[in-house]
Amino acid sequence: MICKYCSKPATIHLTDIVGGQKKITNICKECAEAKQLLKQSDNDLPGILQGLISKHIGKEADELSKLVCPDCGTRYMDFRAQGRLGCPKDYNHFKLGLEPLIEKIQHSKKHLGKIPKRNPDLSGKRSDEILKIRQELKKAIELESYEEAARLRDLLREKENPDEF
Amino acid sequence: MNFEALSKSSGEWLKGSGIESDIVISSRIRLARNLAGFPFPNRASNFQKAEIENLLKDRIQTLEFEQKFEYVSLTALNTLDRQFLVERQLISRELAANDGPRGVALGNLESLSLMVNEEDHLRLQVMRSGFSLESAWETINKLDDYLEKKVSYAFHEEFGYLTACPTNVGTGMRASVMLHLPALDFTKQIDKVFRALQRINLTHRGLYGEGSRFSGHFFQISNQVTLGKSETAILNEIYSVIPQIIDYERQARVAWKKDNGQILQDRISRAFGTLSSATMMTSDETMELLSYVRLGIHMKMIEDVDINTVNELFIQTQPAHLQKLMGSTLDGEERNTARAKFLRSKLRSSGSTPN
Numbered sequence: 001m002i003c004k005y006c007s008k009p010a011t012i013h014l015t016d017i018v019g020g021q022k023k024i025t026n027i028c029k030e031c032a033e034a035k036q037l038l039k040q041s042d043n044d045l046p047g048i049l050q051g052l053i054s055k056h057i058g059k060e061a062d063e064l065s066k067l068v069c070p071d072c073g074t075r076y077m078d079f080r081a082q083g084r085l086g087c088p089k090d091y092n093h094f095k096l097g098l099e100p101l102i103e104k105i106q107h108s109k110k111h112l113g114k115i116p117k118r119n120p121d122l123s124g125k126r127s128d129e130i131l132k133i134r135q136e137l138k139k140a141i142e143l144e145s146y147e148e149a150a151r152l153r154d155l156l157r158e159k160e161n162p163d164e165f
Numbered sequence: 166m167n168f169e170a171l172s173k174s175s176g177e178w179l180k181g182s183g184i185e186s187d188i189v190i191s192s193r194i195r196l197a198r199n200l201a202g203f204p205f206p207n208r209a210s211n212f213q214k215a216e217i218e219n220l221l222k223d224r225i226q227t228l229e230f231e232q233k234f235e236y237v238s239l240t241a242l243n244t245l246d247r248q249f250l251v252e253r254q255l256i257s258r259e260l261a262a263n264d265g266p267r268g269v270a271l272g273n274l275e276s277l278s279l280m281v282n283e284e285d286h287l288r289l290q291v292m293r294s295g296f297s298l299e300s301a302w303e304t305i306n307k308l309d310d311y312l313e314k315k316v317s318y319a320f321h322e323e324f325g326y327l328t329a330c331p332t333n334v335g336t337g338m339r340a341s342v343m344l345h346l347p348a349l350d351f352t353k354q355i356d357k358v359f360r361a362l363q364r365i366n367l368t369h370r371g372l373y374g375e376g377s378r379f380s381g382h383f384f385q386i387s388n389q390v391t392l393g394k395s396e397t398a399i400l401n402e403i404y405s406v407i408p409q410i411i412d413y414e415r416q417a418r419v420a421w422k423k424d425n426g427q428i429l430q431d432r433i434s435r436a437f438g439t440l441s442s443a444t445m446m447t448s449d450e451t452m453e454l455l456s457y458v459r460l461g462i463h464m465k466m467i468e469d470v471d472i473n474t475v476n477e478l479f480i481q482t483q484p485a486h487l488q489k490l491m492g493s494t495l496d497g498e499e500r501n502t503a504r505a506k507f508l509r510s511k512l513r514s515s516g517s518t519p520n
Contacts, residue, residue, distance in 0.1 A: 074208060084329045085205060085208075085330070085331070086207075087205055088202075088205075088321075088327040091321055092321075098331060102392065105331065106331075106334070106391065109392070110392070110393060111321070111322075111323065111325025112393055112395050112398075113325055113395050113396050114306070114309075114336065130317070
């Protein structure tokens with residue numbers, strides 16, 4: 001089969017239905033591009049495949065499957081398999097997937113109940129700090145640097161009980 | 166903690182006192198709380214779980230609350246003692262079955278228990294005999310306030326109290342009322358009640374919670390949703406529906422007696438007869454028969470049987486309690502013999518059916 005325009009081998013076969021009649025146009029890739037007979041995306045095979053994949057499993061699912069909590073190491077997919085989250089920070093790191101899920105099971109996504117009167121850790125900032133100190137403390141114990149460990153332990157106590165200091 | 170002494174009483178939840186206690190056995194509220202900066206128990210190493218346990222144990226024991234707490238480490242208990250605490254509803258089956266450092270702080274009145282390293286770091290529980298969620302909420306809310314001064318709870322502006330499972334997030338509150346509904350169950354109207362409950366986001370469970378069977382016609386009604394409503398709003402939803410269920414059960418009892426009085430009387434008398442003369446009894450059969458005797462007492466269709474004795478028997482005939490009372494470990498068949506003997510001795514001394 002040769003191209004309708006330049007007689008080179010035709011690799012593209014466009015089918016049109018005109019007035020109930022099927023009409024096939026055989027053209028080569030160069031002419032098709034020159035005459036803009038193809039949409040850019042039709043010509044891009046990996047792009048087409050990607051499109052098909054995300055159409056079937058969902059672009060979000062693909063994104064969610066890559067989510068990992070940097071604090072506790074739990075993957076979003078672990079949570080979906082086991083139904084249990086790994087740490088409080090997961091609620092931030094997995095928000096993309098969790099929010100719609102919470103809305104589905106709870107019929108709401110906004111807490112209207114009690115709020116801790118003291119020590120509310122609203123930003124999660126303090127828990128970040130505590131987590132970091134605790135990791136350092138663990139390392140200090142492993143390295144047997146006990147002076148550093150004692151310092152970190154006191155710091156940890158202070159952070160955990162801001163009222164007592 | 167002296168479990169042997171405890172085994173002789175029924176504990177708070179089967180005391181059989183309180184409001185509407187002929188139908189409402191007990192009211193319970195649980196709050197799920199977690200510490201900021203620690204992974205949830207399912208993700209925590211044993212080292213971290215020990216840290217969580219030590220921290221919470223220390224804070225709970227030094228709490229200046231109206232009750233003092235005694236901390237019991239689950240790892241120090243044998244299977245029988247763990248089962249004993251499950252039967253008394255002081256701990257969940259999950260806490261008994263988990264592994265690693267975990268435990269329970271028990272209040273001295275047996276109506277408060279704080280589970281450590283269950284599904285969440287901390288599960289506060291308050292139990293009341295009869296229908297009294299309001300008083301249970303008052304106590305647990307106060308206890309929670311005291312604790313939050315001592316620890317940093319994991320709390321999120323949008324999602325509220327953070328929990329290992331998103332089905333508990335928000336208030337972290339599960340309020341439940343345990344009902345004895347033999348008439349609705351027997352006349353098959355109970356499914357209608359359950360369907361109606363589901364429409365208003367209330368759920369039902371068996372005697373020992375999630376996944377447990379409906380034994381002895383006991384049913385727990387609790388809230389399904391924990392987010393998007395205040396604690397009081399959730400409690401009010403339960404409060405508004407329980408009196409209706411109580412009413413249905415009372416009506417079903419009256420209709421049952423009116424339409425099939427002879428059959429009902431026979432069933433109750435046979436239940437009492439079997440309980441006070443059989444030589445082997447499984448715990449399932451015991452629950453079923455005690456349920457009819459309990460119904461018989463409240464419907465005045467059986468005389469001279471003390472309701473407290475029956476309420477106590479519900480718990481004392483459970484496997485771990487029975488073994489505590491007998492003072493030795495018993496296998497299945499030995500238990501059935503011991504259970505029958507125990508029932509005979511408790512019931513024979515009293516009880517007769519009117520002619």
